[in-house]
Amino acid sequence: MAERSFAREVEDLKLGAGEVFRGEGILAITKALLQSGVAYVGGYQGSPISHLMDVLADAKPVLDELGVHFESSASEATAAAMLAASVNYPLRGAVTWKSTAGTNVASDALTNLASSGVKGGALIILGEDYGEGSSIPQERSHAFAMKSQMWLIDPRPNLESIVKSVEDGFALSEASNTPVMLTVRIRACHVHGQFIAKDNKRPAYSMKEALENPIRDLSRIVLPPMSITVHDKEKLTQRWPAAVNFIRDQKLNEFFGPDEGPVGIVLQGGMYNSVIRGLQLLGLADSYGGTSIPLYVLNVTYPLVDDELARFCQGKSAVLMVEEGHPDYIEQAVNTSLRRRDIQTRVAGKDRLPMGGDYTAAVMMKGIESFLTEFAPPLLGNRPPIPSADLVLASPEVKSLADVVPARPAGFCTGCPERPIFAAMKLVEKEMGTHHISADIGCHLFSTLPPFNIGGSTMGYGLGPASASAFNVDADKRPISVMGDGGFWHNGLSSSVGNAVFNKHNGVIMIVDNHYAAATGGQDILSSRANNPLRSTNNSITKAVKGIGAKWVRQIDRTYDVGKMRDTLRAALTSTEEGPKVIVASSECMLNKQRREKPLFSKSVKDGKRMVRERFGVDEDTCTGDHACIRLSGCPSLSLKHLDDPLRDDPVAAIDNSCVGCGNCGEVSEAAVLCPSFYRADIIYNPSRTDRIVARVRSAVIGFFQQRRRVRRVSFV
Amino acid sequence: MNTYERPITLAILAMGGQGGGVLADWVVSMAEAQGWVAQSTSVPGVAQRTGATIYYVEMLKPSDGRSPVLSLMPTPGDVDIVLAAEFMEAGRSMLRGLVTPDRTTLIASTHRSYAVGEKEVPGDGIGDPLVVVAAAGIAAKHTIAFDMQTLAEKNGSVISSALFGALAGAAVLPFERSAFEDAVRSGGKGVDASLRAFGAAFERARSGATEPVVRRVESKMEMPPRSVGQQQLDALLERLHANLPENLRPMAYAGLSKVVDWQDARYGNEYLDRLEALHALDVEAGGAAHGFAFTDTASKYLANAMAYDDVVRVADLKTRASRFDRVRREVGAREEQLVYTTEYMHPRMEEVVGSMPKSMGNWLIANRRLYDGMGRFVNKGRRVRTGTVFWFMALYMVSALKPMRRGMLRHSIEMEHVAHWLDVAKGQLPSNYPLAVQALATRRLVKGYSDTHSRGEAKFDRVLSAVPMLAGRTDGGEWLARLVLAALADEAGKALEGALSTVRSLSD
Structure with a gap:
C-alpha cells in the first residue's frame, strides 16, 4: 500500500466531456491515457512519476470498467518489454518511469522494441528527474531517442498541452509505427492546473481479443537479417518520414508571436513558460503569452522537422536555441539542418546559456538579453529595470547567512528502522576499524550523510553488492555492501546476490528490508508483509537468497535491537564460512506503519x-x-x-x-x-x-x- | 501588449512533512474560488524526507478569456510573498535571493527545527537566529515573524494552518478572510482545529506584534536570598554573602545549590572553602580589575567538577518525585492516564568499583581475573522500570549510598583530577590572568558517561597541556578558549588537532 491514498483523485479520472479537471500534472496524464483508449499500462515507480503509478493502483474499479490492464512492473526493463504487446496487435499501451535512471534499465527492451516497430500506439512517459531537487545524475533522455530512433515529445508545461501531447503521442506512434517517448520535467509533473476533460474511451481492440487471436509476423522479430535489412531500412525510409510528415501536418510544434522578425527563439516545449517569463521581465511579452519575439516551440524535440525550422529561420539574422541540459543535441541538429540548406542564420545557444542546470526564468532573462544585445539591440527598447536580488545578496547581512543556515538534505524519518542498522555499523567500525562499504539506491543511501557518514559508492539500483564484487580477494577486512528490498527485487537478486554466490564472494551483504519500496512512496513489492488482494506478497527474501545458494544467511526481524544488529554484523565480518554473508535486516517502514496504525490507535482510544x-x-x-x-x-x-x-x-x-x-x-x-x-x-x-x-x-x-x-x-x- | 501586468508570486520554504503542500493547495483553491488562475509546483520525492523543499505558487486573473502563462520556478527579485515554515528556512529564502526590499513580504515562523549538522556537534552547534533577523531587516519589505509552530500546537493544529492565518492577516493578497477560511473548509481534514490556529495567527499577524528572537534561553541568574528558613542552608548563605562580592554571588549560589543537592550541606561548605581560597588568590592577583572573572568562572566549573555524575547521582535523580512529575509533563500525559518509565542503563565494572571504598576498589582492579569475571556479569544493558516497586527500591538503595560517597574510589579519582586542574589554573593566575580564567573554563570539556566521559577527559587533558605553551602570551587566554571551541567542534578531535598544531607553531 502506497504511503499516500489517491481515493479522491481517482474520482477525477471519471470526469466526462466538458467537465473541468483540476489537479496535478501527473494525474492529468493518467486521465489523458484513459481518454486515449489505452489498453494496458505498466511502469516502475520513482520520482517524479510515482503518483501516476499510485493513482492507477488505486483506480482499479475505473480501469476494470474500461477494460484497461494495469500492473506495477518489476523493473523499467519489464515495463518496456510489456510494450511488446503493441508490436503485433493494434493495442495502445503506455508505460512510465523515472528517467534517465529507468531508461537506462529499460534500454535493452527499448532497443528491441524500436527495432521491431509497433502497430498499436506505444507511449513511454518519462518523469524527467533533472535539475534542482533531482535525485539522480544529470543526463538527458534525448540520447535514447536518437540512438534507438524513437520520437521524443517535450510538451509545454501546462495541463492542456500535456494532455494533448499524450493523445498526439499515440497517434504519432501509430502513424510512424514507432514507440514515442513523452518527457515531463519534475515541476511539470507536480504542477497544479486545469483542462477540459473528455470522456474516457474503451480500448478499440481489447487485450482479451489479442490474446485469443494471436498474430505472428516474422518480420517483426529482432533477428538478423530482419533487424538489419527490414527494421533499419524501415526506420530510415518509412518511419522517420512518416513521423516528420505527421508532426508537420498535425502541427504538433507551435509558432507564437509575430510572423516576421529580425531574430527568433527556438525552444523545447518544456522551456516555454520560462522563456515567456524571461521575455516578460525584459518587457517583450505579457502575462498571457503575447510575445514580440517570434517563437518556434518544439513540442516534438526529436525528430526535427527541417522544413519548419528552415521556414522559421529564413529571413532572420539569428535564432536563439533554448535547450536545457547537455550535450546540445538539438543545437547541433539545428546547425546541421541550416548548413545543409545553406541558410546563413546565426544560431546562438550554449554560447550564452549555461551548459547545465535548470533553465529558470532568471536564466532565460539573462540569456535572451545577451542574445538580443548582440543581434537585435533595438528590441530591448529603453530597457526597463529587471528584477534582481544582486544588491541584497551582496550585503554583508545576507552574506553572513551562509555561515548559519544549515544544509538540510533529506534524511531518515522519525522512527526509521534503518537508522539502527547504521548505528550498529558505526559501532562495529569503532571496534574493527573502517570498512569499504558499497551503498545502493533507496532510503538507506541517507546513511552516507551525517550523522552516519557510511558508504563510499553507489552504482545503481540493486547493484550495491555487485559494486563490491572486485573486492573478492584475500584481505584482513571484508567489504560490506548494502541493498534495499526494492533494489533486491528490481535487480539485486541475480546481479548482486547471485553473482556473489557464483563467484564465492566473501563479503557481507546487508539487505535492508522495510517491507516496501519506501523511497518511491511505499509501494508494495514481492516481500511486503501486508496482504494485498491484487498482488502476491509475503515472498521471503531470506528464502530467495537461500534458494540461489547463499549459505550464511541471518534474518533479523527487529532492526531496533542495535546490540543484535551489531553482533550479527560482527559475526558476518568474522565468519569463516565461504561465500557471501547475507544479513536480511527487516523492520517495517515507520512512515507506512504510522499511516496504518495511527488512525487505529486513535479510534481504539x-x-x-x-x-x-x-x-x-x-x-x-x-x-x-x-x-x-x-x-x-x-x-x-x-x-x-x-x-x-x-x-x-x-x-x-x-x-x-x-x-x-x-x-x-x-x-x-x-x-x-x-x-x-x-x-x-x-x-x-x-x-x-x-x-x-x-x-x-x-x-x-x-x-x-x-x-x-x-x-x-x-x-x- | 501590457507587459506590466504580472502575477502575484508566492514561495513556501518548508521541510518535508511540514504540510507545505497542503498550504500551497489552500492558496491555489482559494485563488481559483475567487476566479483567478493559480498554479503551484513543488519538488517532492526524496526531498520530502525531512529535507528542505520549496513550493511555488503564481496567480493571476484571466484576461479576455486568455489564461496566463505562469512560471514554474521563482525568480530572484521577483517574489511578492515568502512563507517560511522554520526560521533558518527564512534565512535560506534570503540566501536564494527570493526576498528583496522592493516587493517581498516575509512571513516566517521563528521556531527552530535543528538540522543534523547543528545537533551532532559535541558542543553548541546551533546556528544564530539573530543573523536571520538582521538579514530580514535589510532584505524584506515587510516581515511578520512569530512562533507559529507553538501557536499551531496550542490550537491543536499544525504549522500550515498558522502560516495560512498569518498570510491572511498580512493582507498582502486581494482576498477576504472568509475566502481563506473557505479554502481551509474545503480541504476537509481537521477543519475546526485548523481554523482555530488560522484565526489565532490571523489576529497575531494583524496586530503587527513581533517577538524578540533569542539564540538561547536566558540563564537564570538569581541573587541568593538571605535566608531559606533552614539552619544549615542559612549558614551557607551567610558565608556566601559575607565572603564574596555581590556580582559573583548569583553564579556562586547556583554552584552552591548544585553541590548541596548533590551531596549535603557539609559538601556546600567544602565548595565554599575552595571557592573562597580561590577568591583570595584572585584578589591577590589583582582580579578586581577583571571583575574577578577567575572566581566567577571557578564558581561555575568547580561546582560542575564537584558534582560529577556517578551512579548515586543518577539513581537519586531518577527516583525523585519531581522527576516523575516532569516526565508526565514532558510526554503530555493527561490526569487519568498512567505513565511508567523504563530507563536504559548499561552499568560497567568501572561504575561498580567506583562505588566501592577506595582500597577495596583498587584491590579489585588489581585482581584482574576477578574483575573481568564480575564484568561479564555486570556489563550488560538493563531496562530499569522505575515505576515498579522492585526497580524503584533497587535505585533507591543505590542512591542511599550517598553518605558513603566521600570514601568511594570514584570520589578520590575525581578530587585528584580537580586538584590538578585547579593547580594548573592557579599557577597562571599571578602572571597571566586571562589564561588562568580560561584554564578553569576548560572544564567544559569534561562531560558524559563511560566512553564519552573518557573522550571528554582526554580532550580536556590535551587542551590543558597547552597551558604552559601559552603562558608567555598576552593573548594566551584567547588561544586557550579557541582550543576549547575546537575540541567541541567534532567528535574525533580533528579541529582540536589542527588548533593545537597552530598553538605549537606559535611557540616555535
Whole structure:
C-alpha cells in the first residue's frame, strides 16, 4: 500500500466531456491515457512519476470498467518489454518511469522494441528527474531517442498541452509505427492546473481479443537479417518520414508571436513558460503569452522537422536555441539542418546559456538579453529595470547567512528502522576499524550523510553488492555492501546476490528490508508483509537468497535491537564460512506503519479501549550535552534544547512529541554505553481497573519513600 | 501588449512533512474560488524526507478569456510573498535571493527545527537566529515573524494552518478572510482545529506584534536570598554573602545549590572553602580589575567538577518525585492516564568499583581475573522500570549510598583530577590572568558517561597541556578558549588537532 491514498483523485479520472479537471500534472496524464483508449499500462515507480503509478493502483474499479490492464512492473526493463504487446496487435499501451535512471534499465527492451516497430500506439512517459531537487545524475533522455530512433515529445508545461501531447503521442506512434517517448520535467509533473476533460474511451481492440487471436509476423522479430535489412531500412525510409510528415501536418510544434522578425527563439516545449517569463521581465511579452519575439516551440524535440525550422529561420539574422541540459543535441541538429540548406542564420545557444542546470526564468532573462544585445539591440527598447536580488545578496547581512543556515538534505524519518542498522555499523567500525562499504539506491543511501557518514559508492539500483564484487580477494577486512528490498527485487537478486554466490564472494551483504519500496512512496513489492488482494506478497527474501545458494544467511526481524544488529554484523565480518554473508535486516517502514496504525490507535482510544503509547524522553539533569546519541541516531525527533541553568554551557538532548517510540535512541545508548539519560515512557490510555489498583499500590509505596527522602533532604532546590 | 501586468508570486520554504503542500493547495483553491488562475509546483520525492523543499505558487486573473502563462520556478527579485515554515528556512529564502526590499513580504515562523549538522556537534552547534533577523531587516519589505509552530500546537493544529492565518492577516493578497477560511473548509481534514490556529495567527499577524528572537534561553541568574528558613542552608548563605562580592554571588549560589543537592550541606561548605581560597588568590592577583572573572568562572566549573555524575547521582535523580512529575509533563500525559518509565542503563565494572571504598576498589582492579569475571556479569544493558516497586527500591538503595560517597574510589579519582586542574589554573593566575580564567573554563570539556566521559577527559587533558605553551602570551587566554571551541567542534578531535598544531607553531 502506497504511503499516500489517491481515493479522491481517482474520482477525477471519471470526469466526462466538458467537465473541468483540476489537479496535478501527473494525474492529468493518467486521465489523458484513459481518454486515449489505452489498453494496458505498466511502469516502475520513482520520482517524479510515482503518483501516476499510485493513482492507477488505486483506480482499479475505473480501469476494470474500461477494460484497461494495469500492473506495477518489476523493473523499467519489464515495463518496456510489456510494450511488446503493441508490436503485433493494434493495442495502445503506455508505460512510465523515472528517467534517465529507468531508461537506462529499460534500454535493452527499448532497443528491441524500436527495432521491431509497433502497430498499436506505444507511449513511454518519462518523469524527467533533472535539475534542482533531482535525485539522480544529470543526463538527458534525448540520447535514447536518437540512438534507438524513437520520437521524443517535450510538451509545454501546462495541463492542456500535456494532455494533448499524450493523445498526439499515440497517434504519432501509430502513424510512424514507432514507440514515442513523452518527457515531463519534475515541476511539470507536480504542477497544479486545469483542462477540459473528455470522456474516457474503451480500448478499440481489447487485450482479451489479442490474446485469443494471436498474430505472428516474422518480420517483426529482432533477428538478423530482419533487424538489419527490414527494421533499419524501415526506420530510415518509412518511419522517420512518416513521423516528420505527421508532426508537420498535425502541427504538433507551435509558432507564437509575430510572423516576421529580425531574430527568433527556438525552444523545447518544456522551456516555454520560462522563456515567456524571461521575455516578460525584459518587457517583450505579457502575462498571457503575447510575445514580440517570434517563437518556434518544439513540442516534438526529436525528430526535427527541417522544413519548419528552415521556414522559421529564413529571413532572420539569428535564432536563439533554448535547450536545457547537455550535450546540445538539438543545437547541433539545428546547425546541421541550416548548413545543409545553406541558410546563413546565426544560431546562438550554449554560447550564452549555461551548459547545465535548470533553465529558470532568471536564466532565460539573462540569456535572451545577451542574445538580443548582440543581434537585435533595438528590441530591448529603453530597457526597463529587471528584477534582481544582486544588491541584497551582496550585503554583508545576507552574506553572513551562509555561515548559519544549515544544509538540510533529506534524511531518515522519525522512527526509521534503518537508522539502527547504521548505528550498529558505526559501532562495529569503532571496534574493527573502517570498512569499504558499497551503498545502493533507496532510503538507506541517507546513511552516507551525517550523522552516519557510511558508504563510499553507489552504482545503481540493486547493484550495491555487485559494486563490491572486485573486492573478492584475500584481505584482513571484508567489504560490506548494502541493498534495499526494492533494489533486491528490481535487480539485486541475480546481479548482486547471485553473482556473489557464483563467484564465492566473501563479503557481507546487508539487505535492508522495510517491507516496501519506501523511497518511491511505499509501494508494495514481492516481500511486503501486508496482504494485498491484487498482488502476491509475503515472498521471503531470506528464502530467495537461500534458494540461489547463499549459505550464511541471518534474518533479523527487529532492526531496533542495535546490540543484535551489531553482533550479527560482527559475526558476518568474522565468519569463516565461504561465500557471501547475507544479513536480511527487516523492520517495517515507520512512515507506512504510522499511516496504518495511527488512525487505529486513535479510534481504539476513542472507543475507550486500554491502549499503550510508547515514546522516549531524555532526563535533562543527567544529560551532559555531548550529543553522542545524536551522532549515532540523527532522528528528527531527537533534538536539542538550551537550559536556563547557568552552570551549563551546551544544549542538552531533548525528544519532542513527534517521537513514535521506536526505541532506537534507548537501544543505541545502551549498546554504545552512552549514558543513562534515555527513558521510555509507556503512557496507558484508558487504564483498566487492575491498572489503576496496581498503580495505586505502587505509588503508595514509592510515594512513601520519595516523601521520606524529600523531608530529609537539605537542599536549596 | 501590457507587459506590466504580472502575477502575484508566492514561495513556501518548508521541510518535508511540514504540510507545505497542503498550504500551497489552500492558496491555489482559494485563488481559483475567487476566479483567478493559480498554479503551484513543488519538488517532492526524496526531498520530502525531512529535507528542505520549496513550493511555488503564481496567480493571476484571466484576461479576455486568455489564461496566463505562469512560471514554474521563482525568480530572484521577483517574489511578492515568502512563507517560511522554520526560521533558518527564512534565512535560506534570503540566501536564494527570493526576498528583496522592493516587493517581498516575509512571513516566517521563528521556531527552530535543528538540522543534523547543528545537533551532532559535541558542543553548541546551533546556528544564530539573530543573523536571520538582521538579514530580514535589510532584505524584506515587510516581515511578520512569530512562533507559529507553538501557536499551531496550542490550537491543536499544525504549522500550515498558522502560516495560512498569518498570510491572511498580512493582507498582502486581494482576498477576504472568509475566502481563506473557505479554502481551509474545503480541504476537509481537521477543519475546526485548523481554523482555530488560522484565526489565532490571523489576529497575531494583524496586530503587527513581533517577538524578540533569542539564540538561547536566558540563564537564570538569581541573587541568593538571605535566608531559606533552614539552619544549615542559612549558614551557607551567610558565608556566601559575607565572603564574596555581590556580582559573583548569583553564579556562586547556583554552584552552591548544585553541590548541596548533590551531596549535603557539609559538601556546600567544602565548595565554599575552595571557592573562597580561590577568591583570595584572585584578589591577590589583582582580579578586581577583571571583575574577578577567575572566581566567577571557578564558581561555575568547580561546582560542575564537584558534582560529577556517578551512579548515586543518577539513581537519586531518577527516583525523585519531581522527576516523575516532569516526565508526565514532558510526554503530555493527561490526569487519568498512567505513565511508567523504563530507563536504559548499561552499568560497567568501572561504575561498580567506583562505588566501592577506595582500597577495596583498587584491590579489585588489581585482581584482574576477578574483575573481568564480575564484568561479564555486570556489563550488560538493563531496562530499569522505575515505576515498579522492585526497580524503584533497587535505585533507591543505590542512591542511599550517598553518605558513603566521600570514601568511594570514584570520589578520590575525581578530587585528584580537580586538584590538578585547579593547580594548573592557579599557577597562571599571578602572571597571566586571562589564561588562568580560561584554564578553569576548560572544564567544559569534561562531560558524559563511560566512553564519552573518557573522550571528554582526554580532550580536556590535551587542551590543558597547552597551558604552559601559552603562558608567555598576552593573548594566551584567547588561544586557550579557541582550543576549547575546537575540541567541541567534532567528535574525533580533528579541529582540536589542527588548533593545537597552530598553538605549537606559535611557540616555535
